[in-house]
Amino acid sequence: MAKASFLTRANITNIGIYDFMFLLTSLCIGAYFYLTLSTFRKKAIIIAICIIHTVYYILNNIVLKGSPLFDSTGYVILSIGIVIMIFIFMHQTLTNVSDESLWFNFEFWFVSSLMIYFLGSFVIFLSFNYLTRKILPAELYSLNNRDLLTAVWGVHNVLLFLSSLLTLGSSIWISFRKKLP
Amino acid sequence: MILVGSTFFLAVAVGIIVLFLIYQRKQLQFILEKQELSNHFQKELLTTRIEAQEETLNQLSRELHDNVGQLLSSSKLLIGVTRRALTSPMEELKLAEETVAKAITELRAMSKSLNKDWLEQFDFIENLDAEARRINATKEFEMTIHHPEIINLPSDRQLMLFRIVQEAFQNSLKHGKADHINILVEQGDGNLKVMIEDNGKGFDVSNSSLQGVGMINIKSRAQMLGGSAKWQSSGSGTAVNVQIPIQEIV
Numbered sequence: 206m207a208k209a210s211f212l213t214r215a216n217i218t219n220i221g222i223y224d225f226m227f228l229l230t231s232l233c234i235g236a237y238f239y240l241t242l243s244t245f246r247k248k249a250i251i252i253a254i255c256i257i258h259t260v261y262y263i264l265n266n267i268v269l270k271g272s273p274l275f276d277s278t279g280y281v282i283l284s285i286g287i288v289i290m291i292f293i294f295m296h297q298t299l300t301n302v303s304d305e306s307l308w309f310n311f312e313f314w315f316v317s318s319l320m321i322y323f324l325g326s327f328v329i330f331l332s333f334n335y336l337t338r339k340i341l342p343a344e345l346y347s348l349n350n351r352d353l354l355t356a357v358w359g360v361h362n363v364l365l366f367l368s369s370l371l372t373l374g375s376s377i378w379i380s381f382r383k384k385l386p
Numbered sequence: 387m388i389l390v391g392s393t394f395f396l397a398v399a400v401g402i403i404v405l406f407l408i409y410q411r412k413q414l415q416f417i418l419e420k421q422e423l424s425n426h427f428q429k430e431l432l433t434t435r436i437e438a439q440e441e442t443l444n445q446l447s448r449e450l451h452d453n454v455g456q457l458l459s460s461s462k463l464l465i466g467v468t469r470r471a472l473t474s475p476m477e478e479l480k481l482a483e484e485t486v487a488k489a490i491t492e493l494r495a496m497s498k499s500l501n502k503d504w505l506e507q508f509d510f511i512e513n514l515d516a517e518a519r520r521i522n523a524t525k526e527f528e529m530t531i532h533h534p535e536i537i538n539l540p541s542d543r544q545l546m547l548f549r550i551v552q553e554a555f556q557n558s559l560k561h562g563k564a565d566h567i568n569i570l571v572e573q574g575d576g577n578l579k580v581m582i583e584d585n586g587k588g589f590d591v592s593n594s595s596l597q598g599v600g601m602i603n604i605k606s607r608a609q610m611l612g613g614s615a616k617w618q619s620s621g622s623g624t625a626v627n628v629q630i631p632i633q634e635i636v
Contacts (some may be wrong), residue, residue, distance in 0.1 A: 271533055295402075295406060298406075298410070299406075299410065299413070302413050302414060302417055302430070305404070305413075306410075306411070306414065307407055307410045308407070313406075315402045317399075318537065320399045320403070321396065321399045321400070321403075324395045324396070324398060324399040325392055325395050325396035325399055326392070327391075327392075327395050328392045328394075328395055329388060331391075332387075332391075334387050334453065336388075351486070354517030357388050357389075360388070360389060360392055364392070364396065378609055
């Protein structure tokens with residue numbers, strides 16, 4: 206039963222898209238930090254993180270043909286990598302203090318929203334695969350357990366919404382402030 | 387458990403952001419205070435340097451008037467006495483007496499232009515005219531001036547502006563080897579603009595090694611008046627543009 210459930214999911218799954226999103230997120234955010242950071246050392250760390258993510262993607266999806274379940278490990282690695290990038294950015298901001306207040310610095314708010322999402326979702330990514338494997342077997346499968354899994358993913362969505370709201374809110378706030386005489 | 391973990395990490399993220407904002411604010415405040423202190427120190431330093439310069443000029447003025455001036459007056463007197471004592475005085479003796487008299491007049495004019503107390507009794511325009519007359523009297527240089535009737539500045543500021551002009555045309559005569567200097571004074575739009583241009587050999591404005599004490603003094607004084615001084619130069623002459631906000635100093 207459990208095996209059938211896995212196969213059914215595998216046939217209709219969007220896991221491939223999630224895995225590709227893993228790579229795309231890493232490369233896009235990596236490119237953003239690469240352009241934002243100033244020193245060679247910091248840029249080198251960003252490149253190294255992106256390479257690790259790419260190698261993981263190739264190994265997991267092309268060599269090992271991927272998993273039919275959401276790749277929690279991959280997203281945990283992605284979260285750790287991006288949080289490292291965020292801390293490097295914050296270190297740069299602290300060491301190069303400008304006259305401009307951080308309240309009006311869009312980059313800071315964008316990076317903060319990334320931190321809220323990736324740090325907040327870290328536990329969800331870490332536990333999601335384990336929970337799925339635990340709940341999916343027929344003998345343990347129940348509507349309550351399914352709802353629990355859905356709720357966990359719902360928390361992830363709330364975090365994603367908060368993060369997007371912070372980015373949008375800060376961009377509107379900064380644009381409004383800049384237009385003021 | 388997962389919810390608690392997520393909430394914990396979310397709280398950590400928010401905490402980091404808040405701490406970061408507080409820390410950056412304090413750091414910014416510290417930098418601003420440091421900058422303000424540094425600016426204040428620079429201003430004090432400039433004021434002290436300019437006061438010391440004024441004091442030196444005052445002493446020089448007194449020395450010229452009381453010492454050299456007295457010596458020249460005595461010499462003139464002696465020449466006069468000698469000339470009158472002689473039954474047929476030489477023409478050269480009369481010429482010498484006239485030359486010494488001219489030197490005394492020149493010296494007094496120069497002494498006055500250096501004396502702060504004397505300068506403070508007059509306005510910038512009057513002093514500028516007097517300086518032009520003194521320069522033109524040498525017949526070696528020509529100075530033309532275009533200016534309004536009066537300028538609305540307190541006397542100490544007028545004196546500082548006068549020193550800027552003095553320094554600029556001294557540079558033109560000494561370094562630029564100019565024989566014609568044109569000074570244009572204009573006021574309007576809340577600013578006082580003074581342009582000192584010459585027909586000298588010019589210099590490379592971008593070369594900082596050519597910027598001497600005179601240029602530094604001009605810049606410092608202009609800064610103290612809340613304004614700026616800029617140079618334009620080519621092979622056919624140099625122009626110094628000084629701009630001072632009037633509303634800030636009235």
